[in-house]
Amino acid sequence: MSLTCQVTGARPRSGNSVPHSQHKTKRWFRVNIQKKRYFVPSENRWIRLTVSARGQKVIDRRGIDRVVKEMRARGERI
Incomplete structure (x- = not known):
């Protein structure tokens, strides 16, 4: 599974662990990546996305149709 959020x-990212x-x-700061299925009503089908927790919140706010449209405009394959 890719460690990149599609949304x-x-x-x-790499950084430093700094104690007292x-x-x-x-050290690495890894992204909270999940595989999620979303139903796209405009296309009448399910899609599977690899999204971060923040990406899920973006989809909740904007809606899946708008997010899919923006991803296709970027050239992302869905």
């Missing part, structure tokens, strides 16, 4: 484009002693060690 927001969020990917894992300020001894920095490298």
Whole structure:
């Protein structure tokens, strides 16, 4: 499974783990990725998306039809 959100484009990022002693060690900040099925009423079919938790909130706010339209405009294959 890809670690990239199809809606927001969020990917894992690297950074430093910094304890109280300020001894920095490298670490990864991973995205909370889930596979989700959504029904698209305009196309009368189900689609499966790999989305982050934030991506799910975006879909709840904007609606699946609008998000799918924006993804297709970016050239994303659904």
